[in-house]
Amino acid sequence: MALRIGGEPLALERSALEAAFPQAGSRLVVFVHGLCMNDLAWQDGDRNRSMALAHELGYAPLYLHYNTGRHISENGAGFADLLEALVQAWPEPVEEIAIVGHSMGALVARSAAHFGMLRGHAWRSRLRHLAFLAAPHHGSHLERTGHWADDLLGLTPFSAPFRRLGVTRSAGITDLRHGNVLDEDWQEHDRFGHHDDRRVPLPLPSDVNCYLVAATLGARAGDVKDRLFGDGLVPLASALGKGSNPEFCCGVPPERQWVGYGLGHNELLRRDEVYDKLREWLSE
Numbered sequence: 001m002a003l004r005i006g007g008e009p010l011a012l013e014r015s016a017l018e019a020a021f022p023q024a025g026s027r028l029v030v031f032v033h034g035l036c037m038n039d040l041a042w043q044d045g046d047r048n049r050s051m052a053l054a055h056e057l058g059y060a061p062l063y064l065h066y067n068t069g070r071h072i073s074e075n076g077a078g079f080a081d082l083l084e085a086l087v088q089a090w091p092e093p094v095e096e097i098a099i100v101g102h103s104m105g106a107l108v109a110r111s112a113a114h115f116g117m118l119r120g121h122a123w124r125s126r127l128r129h130l131a132f133l134a135a136p137h138h139g140s141h142l143e144r145t146g147h148w149a150d151d152l153l154g155l156t157p158f159s160a161p162f163r164r165l166g167v168t169r170s171a172g173i174t175d176l177r178h179g180n181v182l183d184e185d186w187q188e189h190d191r192f193g194h195h196d197d198r199r200v201p202l203p204l205p206s207d208v209n210c211y212l213v214a215a216t217l218g219a220r221a222g223d224v225k226d227r228l229f230g231d232g233l234v235p236l237a238s239a240l241g242k243g244s245n246p247e248f249c250c251g252v253p254p255e256r257q258w259v260g261y262g263l264g265h266n267e268l269l270r271r272d273e274v275y276d277k278l279r280e281w282l283s284e
Contacts, residue, residue: 001066001078003030003086004039010062012085021060026095029059029282030083032066034103034134034266035172039063041102042269049275050100057282059098062086068104069170073183076111080121083112087123098129098282102269103233104172106135111181113205129282130204131211133268134231137250138238139197140176141230179238201247211256211281213274214239215263231265256281 002009005020017024031050033041042050042063054061064082066075087094101109109130116124171186178197180186185199204210216236218226230236237243240257241250258277260268268274 001064001075001082003062003082004065005062007040009065012082012089014089014091017089018091021091024091025058025060026092027057027059027098028062028086028090028094028096029054029057029098029100030062030064032064032079032099032101032105032109034101034105035068035176037068037102037105039065041266044270049270049272053275053279053282057279059282064105064108066105066108068172071171071183071186072104072107072175072181073111073185075108075172076181077115079108079112080115080119080124083116083123084119084121087121087126094123094126096128097123097126098131099127100131100133100278101135102133103135103265104176106132107137107175107179107181110135110202110204113208114182114202117205127205127208129209129211131213131278131281132239133213133274134215134234134239134265135212135241136176136179136234136238137241138235138243138248139178140234140238141232197248199248204241204250204252209256209281209284210250210252211258211278212240212250212252213258213260213268213277215260215265215268217262217264219261221259231263231268233265 004010010016010020031042033039042048051061064079099109113127113130175186178199180199181202182200214236215231216226217229217232221236226236241252243249260271263271
């Protein structure tokens, strides 16, 4: 795990950070990539909307690179520690931090906010904004389909050998069945076993401005494409943190939500209207 800029890892030492950010400033924004991606996922050819957004708003942009195969809570704890080291080494006193997470990366950011508070980290009191892009707050089609396929493959002795391929799915992917963000959500449980949602409720941090960006392949909420596919990986209700159990609902007000219709999961990284909305919110 490392913080990077331009695809190169940053040494979290004052001299290295001064060289990388000659005008460091007091405001940081960290972009966190999604499943099976890396820190360059925010780059669109020669264009980097995320960096342009950061510079326009006066943030120093950094990019997290992490192993998406690990448990989300393990990555969240590591990210929290990394941010603490960053704040301690940053050339200027840090006054404000914003985090923008896509897909699994949004859950890693949510987990990091929890661990930062739990460990009394200095960076946590500087956290002002958390933007979640296509976050599987209540799980993803991807892992649920994999779990369902495991069940089918195990029905006969002829298909059972193929099930062993399914149970090699990484810890990070199996966390996406329900959207695990805490150690307690997966410890003491067989991650390939049959069980209902056993997550411990974790409200979004009340002292941070939280924003939800979602996408759906449907032309409108509730049409056939939306109900069957969501954005291709994450159902719309999951990305908006909505569900039947109020303990797990995100409770973000409508003015801090945005839905892109006719868009797929990864298209959110390349759409100007998404960055226009982030610009509006992070300017608050």
